[in-house]
Amino acid sequence: MLKAGALYFSIIVAFIIALICASLIMLAAHYRGSYLKEMRMARLNRNMDSGIAYVLAENTKKGQNNIALDLFGDQTDSVLIEKKHWGIFALATVKSFVLADTLKRSFLMGQETGNDTIAVYLSDEDRPLSVSGDTRITGNVEVPKAGMRKSYVDSRPYSGDQLVYGKIGDSKRTLKGLENTWIKEIESELDFDPVQLPTLNSTDEQVSFFSRVRKFNVSGLSQVNNQLSGQVILYSDTTVKISAAAKLDNTIIYAKSIVVADGFKGNCQLFARDSIVIGNDVSLNYPSVLGLVSKEKMVDQAKITLGKNNRFEGIIFSYEPKRSALQTLVGLGEQTTVQGEVYATGLIKLDKGVKVAGKVSCNRFIMKTPATLYENFLIDVILNRKARSRVYLSSAIFTGGAEKQNILRWQN
Structure with missing residues (x-):
C-alpha cells in the first residue's frame, strides 16, 4: 500500500x-x-x-x-x-x-535652395550698383546692365580687391514675383474681421498641431504679454504691440501694423498692411517671417524696419500689387544680422555693419547718412550667400522654386 x-x-x-x-x-x-x-x-x-x-x-x-x-x-x-x-x-x-x-x-x-547661388538681385533701372568701404559680396549677383563700380563715400574708397566674389550677370526690369495664391491667402487673412473671435486674455495658450487651430482677437489689447505656442493665430484691425516679456513659438499674427519691443526673443510669423517695426536687440529665430503686403494707393509708405543689433533667421519680404511712387521699404539697422532672405518689391535700406547670410532682392538700394541719401550704394555691409546654412529651407511663396521640398521643422 x-x-x-x-x-x-x-x-x-x-x-x-x-x-x-x-x-x-x-x-x-x-x-x-x-x-x-x-x-x-x-x-x-x-x-x-x-x-x-x-x-x-x-x-x-x-x-x-x-x-x-x-x-x-x-x-x-x-x-x-x-x-x-x-x-x-x-x-x-x-x-x-x-x-x-x-x-x-x-x-x-520648405523648399531646398541649393541651386540658387544668387547673393544680390537688383532690378535694372538703368543705374549702376556702387560699392564702398568694407562692403563684401560673396556669391553670384544679377545687377543692371550699367554694371557695378567702386565709389568713394565720406572720403573712403572700396577696400576689396574685386567687386564681387562670384559671377556678375544681368538682371531684368522687374523682380521675380511672388506666387499669387499665397499672396491672396495672406491678403484674405489681413482683411479678416476679428470681431467675432474671442479676445485674448492673460491666459497662456499651448495648442498642439494635432488639435484645431485657436484664433484670437487682440485689437483692444495695449500689448501682448502672453506665452503662446503651437497653432495660435492673432488678428487685429489696428496696431499690435508685442512686449519683451511675451513668449511666442510658431505663432502667427495678422494686423494693420505690428510693433515688437526692444529685447524680444521668439519665433513667429508677422504679417501687416502698413508697417512692421522691430526694436533693438531683438532675436527672431528660424523660421521666423516678416511679411508686408500693402494695398494700392496707400497714403504713407508701407515699410518693415529693424532696429540696431538684431538677429533675424528666416524670411523678410514686402509686396505691393502695383508699383507706386512710394515703393515698399525694408530697412535693416546697424549691426543687424540676417540668416535667410530679404525680398522687397521696392527699396531695401542697409545701414552700416549689416550682415546678410543669404539672398537680397529689390528694385533699389538706399542708404542715408546725416548729409546725403545714396541710391544703389552699398557701404560697409556684408552680403554672403555662401554663409547661409546648407540645411536652410525657403518658402514656396517665391516663384520659380522648382527644387524639391524637405522637412523644415517637426511640430508637436
Missing part, C-alpha cells in the same frame, strides 16, 4: 508542473503579443515613412487637401494626410493606422 504522504507529494509535484506549464504558456503568449506589437509598430513606421515621402513629393502649388491612402490596396495599411498653409510654409499632418493602432507626425515643409 502507498503511504498517505506519497499522495500529497504527487499532488504537490503535479501542481508545480501545472504552474510551470501555465507560466510557460503565459510567457509565450506575452512574447507573442510583444512580437506582434513590435511588428505592427514597425509596419506603422514604414507606412508613416511612405506617407511623409508622398507629401514631400507632392506638387508644392497644391493648397489645403485631405488625402486617405490605402498604400498596398489590401485594406490593411492606411495613411491619412492633412495638408494646409501655416503662414508662408506648408504644414502637413500624417496619420498611419492599422486597425486601432495609430502613429501621427506633424511638420512644416
Whole structure:
C-alpha cells in the first residue's frame, strides 16, 4: 500500500508542473503579443515613412487637401494626410493606422535652395550698383546692365580687391514675383474681421498641431504679454504691440501694423498692411517671417524696419500689387544680422555693419547718412550667400522654386 504522504507529494509535484506549464504558456503568449506589437509598430513606421515621402513629393502649388491612402490596396495599411498653409510654409499632418493602432507626425515643409547661388538681385533701372568701404559680396549677383563700380563715400574708397566674389550677370526690369495664391491667402487673412473671435486674455495658450487651430482677437489689447505656442493665430484691425516679456513659438499674427519691443526673443510669423517695426536687440529665430503686403494707393509708405543689433533667421519680404511712387521699404539697422532672405518689391535700406547670410532682392538700394541719401550704394555691409546654412529651407511663396521640398521643422 502507498503511504498517505506519497499522495500529497504527487499532488504537490503535479501542481508545480501545472504552474510551470501555465507560466510557460503565459510567457509565450506575452512574447507573442510583444512580437506582434513590435511588428505592427514597425509596419506603422514604414507606412508613416511612405506617407511623409508622398507629401514631400507632392506638387508644392497644391493648397489645403485631405488625402486617405490605402498604400498596398489590401485594406490593411492606411495613411491619412492633412495638408494646409501655416503662414508662408506648408504644414502637413500624417496619420498611419492599422486597425486601432495609430502613429501621427506633424511638420512644416520648405523648399531646398541649393541651386540658387544668387547673393544680390537688383532690378535694372538703368543705374549702376556702387560699392564702398568694407562692403563684401560673396556669391553670384544679377545687377543692371550699367554694371557695378567702386565709389568713394565720406572720403573712403572700396577696400576689396574685386567687386564681387562670384559671377556678375544681368538682371531684368522687374523682380521675380511672388506666387499669387499665397499672396491672396495672406491678403484674405489681413482683411479678416476679428470681431467675432474671442479676445485674448492673460491666459497662456499651448495648442498642439494635432488639435484645431485657436484664433484670437487682440485689437483692444495695449500689448501682448502672453506665452503662446503651437497653432495660435492673432488678428487685429489696428496696431499690435508685442512686449519683451511675451513668449511666442510658431505663432502667427495678422494686423494693420505690428510693433515688437526692444529685447524680444521668439519665433513667429508677422504679417501687416502698413508697417512692421522691430526694436533693438531683438532675436527672431528660424523660421521666423516678416511679411508686408500693402494695398494700392496707400497714403504713407508701407515699410518693415529693424532696429540696431538684431538677429533675424528666416524670411523678410514686402509686396505691393502695383508699383507706386512710394515703393515698399525694408530697412535693416546697424549691426543687424540676417540668416535667410530679404525680398522687397521696392527699396531695401542697409545701414552700416549689416550682415546678410543669404539672398537680397529689390528694385533699389538706399542708404542715408546725416548729409546725403545714396541710391544703389552699398557701404560697409556684408552680403554672403555662401554663409547661409546648407540645411536652410525657403518658402514656396517665391516663384520659380522648382527644387524639391524637405522637412523644415517637426511640430508637436
